[in-house]
Amino acid sequence: MLKTPWMDNTSLQQPAILAHQTRQSPMRPLSRHWLVQRFSLSPSYHYDKRVIQRATDAIRREGSPDLRPAAVMIALAERDGELHVLLTKRATHLKHHPGQISFPGGKVEESDTDIVETAIREMEEEIGVTTDRAHLLGCLAPLPTVSGYLVTPVIAFVDADYTPVLDANEVHSLFEVPLAQFLRRDAITKQPFHVRGNTYHIYAMSYENHLIWGVTAQILHALSQQLSLN
Template identity: 75%
Template sequence: MDKATRMTDTTTLNHSTLPAPTQRKSPMRPLSRHWLVQRFSLSPGCQYDERVIRRATDAMKRQTQTELRPAAVMIALAERQGELHVLLTKRATHLKHHPGQISFPGGKVERSDKDIIDTAIREMEEEIGVTANRTNLLGCLTPLPTVSGYLVTPVIAFVDANYDAVIDENEVDALFEVPLAQFLRKNAIRKQPFLVRGNTYDIYAMTYQDHLIWGVTAQILYAFSQQLCLN
């Protein structure tokens, strides 16, 4: 990465700061559900980079709350012609936390939720109208602390490719898909310095078409790709 590349706040993080990823043929082959089930089940869990998590831990020190609140996001995968696609949303611009950013469907745990998986399933259905059931679960990634004070568990599930999306405009501006192979390219997701409150932190970021995917979402996708042992 070019050492001169540096972001000072969320407004300066844009597509032009990200170099094009190195192309590699093998991960770009179609990735089927069968392939992913085998690969994921045989791969050890990937831990998050402590240098990237440090931004969240430092943010917690400045807040009055002492414990992270549990939350979940859903990594929903739809298979089309033997290739898996990841469902992503663009958050509504009026939201308090991370407005306009690219994210997975998700949210905090409610008392009515049976467990963290129930949270991810419920949140996805509420935000985009897409359903999943436990028989189509692949598994979970390691929980991740965030700057907004949550401990987020990424849940992975397969969804019907013929889903009928119903977007909650209070939460989501748009829903789109990205082929899973895009995230598995060599150096597709890059780590970059990010200056906040006089401190420099590392973040992950990548671009896809006109979308900038960064922060927690990119960090989760990077961990997922690392667990698949393709980078």
């Protein structure tokens, strides 16, 4: 698992989520069949240029010559015709960003044949959930991060009857969110946060008692915009 694939190695003030965002609005169930058709027919969504610029500036300040390739897995389980996204809460003892919400993922290893294999391997290592290329939906555009990674989100379906086996060194807990929650209008919005005396705006949303923000929320926002449900 990446130590810092989506945030600065500094103390951050988490964004305050507006109260109206925590209320769950009526939503339509989203099935695997619906998603396959919608994703296949939708043009790729490009990330916010200002977010990309911030990552580029941070990398330039660090003097990093190259972005290191990495992948995260957007794993989808279907139950009763409705897709759910698997998310993890990082272990609370981790030095970097303990307890934050993320996708399973990590850097590309030399043994990985491609970015898809990285995402599949990392998911199995971190949460014990497996999939294969036959259940692959596709990938979102790679996203540069302030810590010098180029993260490719891989989307795949997993068996809804999976039995998780969490790596306690990496993962505190695993939970699911209906995909439709992320596709509600204005579900994911920009919120202010502070680092090194500066205020930045990042994507964030709340779900039950979880705050989903940073690159995780940015990736989910990109997916929602590509599907163009709203």
